Amino acid sequence: MNKHVATVPEAALAGSLRDFRAPEGSDLIGRVAGFYQWQSLRREHGLWPYARSTATAPKARCDARSDAGENFSGINFASQDYLSLASHPAIKQAAINAIQEFGVHSAGSAALLGNTSNSLRLEQDLSAFMGGREIVLYPTGWAAGYGSVQGFVRPNDHVVMDVLAHSCLQEGAKAATQNIHYHGHLNLEALTRKLQRIRANDTQNGIMVVTESLFSMHSDTPDLGAMRSICDEFGASLLVDCAHDLGSIGEDGLGHLGLQGMMDAADIIIGSFSKTFASNGGFIAVKDRATAEYLKYYSATHTFSNALSSVQAATILAALEIVRSDEGKALRRKLMDNILYLRAQMAKAGLETLGDPSPIVPVRIGTEAMGRFASRHLAALGGIANLVEYPAVPQGGARFRFQVMAAHNRADIDQVVKILAKAMHDADLEYRLGHEGENADAARSRTVATRAA
Template sequence: MTIFDDIPDQLRTSLPAVERQTYPVNLLERWEQPGIWWQERVEHKIDPYQKYSTTRVGNFIEGAHRDGTPFHGHNFASQDYLSLASHPDLMKAAIDAIGTYGLHSAGSAALMGNTALSVALERRLSAFLGYDDVVVFPIGWAAGYGAVKTLVKPQDHVVIDILAHACLQEAARDATDNVHVYSHMNLRAIESRLARIRREDETCGILVVTETLFSMDSDVPDIPAMQEICHRYDATLLVDCAHDLGALGRTGRGKLEDFDIVGKVDVLVGAFSKSFASMGGFVATNSKGFRFGLRGQCGPSTFTNAMSPVQAATVLAALDLIESEEGKARRERLMHNSLRLRAGLEEAGFEVLGKPSAVVPMLIGDILLARLMTRYAVEFGGIVNLVEHPAVARNACRWRLQVMADHTDEQIDAMIEIAEKAREMAEMHVEWLSANDNRSIEPAAHPATAEDIVAAAAE
């Protein structure tokens, strides 16, 4: 009796490898083969992407895969670090904003799209972050992309961490051909590159780009040292604080608070989607002139709708909570949960990357093993996100487990147990595939579930 289902060879590799197999002239036809590949992943139950929820975001969630197959379980896939997505104070603020302003900003921030709420939010963030000026954006991507693209001209240079967020990488490439990617968090590489650029050009602008907390590795660069190096070479430092602002730091001001440099980095960008229960982002500087550049010469701000009143009201309410005793308690609980999960996974033999934060990257490695582990984890009731090539290196697949303040100790322990069971099941599946690769296997009408396999093994 066949216990496991076969996984075709083409589903054991990454998407770039599939895309290289065929490259038609017609732009739409280029997507046909990758589209088939994605659909086959769904059919073989190794496609964990584009899931959707059917209940409120919380520590336990119900949802479905993109083919409609339902699932439910402990939620370690959503970004709601302080568990504010359904907080009554934030929901009331959103409802009140709708009653006063309606649903829509109905215009660009450069024209008539702002509301009193978005203006109040910029002023509030200015005080919270320690900057003279803050400009808010309707999405976090737009803030990061817009800041880089507005600052950098074609003759300028960008020196950027290899693991910096995609919005920053794409903005750099769109702004100038002079993009220099340095090895992850390598201060020597940064200084060496800045020295070389300055020897060759004393008049160009230089932007150095990094993050306070990298989301794939949960590691932290030496921001004070980077700022000092930048000032020595008359370069500007831009830092993305999306994953730590609100969730870390004694008062919620993130890793910059831990470094005691709040308000001192040249340009700070961030997003509200992780700890503020809302879409949106911001750019903070002490340059009043740059504000007008962001308003009038920044495509992602000038040529799109401004932040909605619902977004602005939600973030304002989140700031109230983050600065309160409840916010402090939620950050403490979040750190407790992160430490418990990290320790339990390491005790179970998993490699956990980086520093304690709301992001717990659990390295798996092999791409097929990672896909199968993710499949079985969801079937066992652990809802997780798989990160694979090209988002990370080819043999560095991982789960990016996302911890919430409202996760219970029992849920943390259950997730650790699920990870162990998923690893065991996936390793058995990979071993079976290896043993049967040269044999003719009758395709299963319906891929076996984890419960089917456990039941068959017990017979």
């Protein structure tokens, strides 16, 4: 029996992170306490599924711990290690060798003395992988996304972005200009209308159009060729974030940019090493050295952050070598086989998956309350997946985000689908019983009040 099974207060099932985004009051520090109270209530009832930690390597099966200190283990679909390279022997050895030679820290900004021979080689090898583009490295993928917008856009310029663009892109835009225009998700007609309105009033300043090659909450992708044509019509530059599909999708590992034959279409490509390349870090890829050199000194998250360590650069180099090899092709095929099998088994179990086949398999839940119950049951039954709820996804559109690895096998998938189906059933039952109990209590109260009258 789940130790948390009891009457759950409505406050633990309602509300979202957005409710506490802009607290009011003159006490800058004290006014944040409301969030902690709400978080603690959810934690008390086992409904806070965030900030968990792994107690073993993030492999297909792992041991983990909740942020309340509870230990659990299970089949792991919550880690971002798409080609299962984080524990690859060659990559671990590359990291060990780099530590022996360089130590563990870059000890400086890349604009000063933070680069090493490993990071310089990474720039060269990644450039070759991406068709000769100039590469600028960043300490995190988030820093690369933020810096790609902030580094180029100035106050009078415009940013036009998909409403679901990643936080790093949105925050980079906010830091650069007030002229931010959002269009509906993958809606090219809305994009065109936004650009028409901008150019009708401003023909002098720049426009950056921002999208992702694979949207991580919906597992869908834009028509990049159509976007390039629209940008050309209105004199706009196109930025594509390929964080989730570069290295993990396509025969050559170039993701949807490669699949659509659009590697040259993007003026700016950004990416993260943390999904496929077994390390923190990110990059911006541009078409000429002049653009790259400008970024190095005007993109704040590059100039004013310490560079990737030599250990990280060596890890990414080893991962990139595998990605570009026959082994990498085999891993991508195995990954896609797992993706298609998981989606098929989910459908057989009556569970709805969203988007297109990718290492991200979103599974619809529904209300935030149902999601919180389902997440609790999933972990208790031995399944590990990340709950995503409003405001990261639309209200009432809570979902699990299953992240598939090449190292998963069909037994893992069969078992986790059964676990999820039971978790969803148990969550629905618990949710219904709770509300029926509330309704019954309300009915009894009305009866007592009527008799008293």
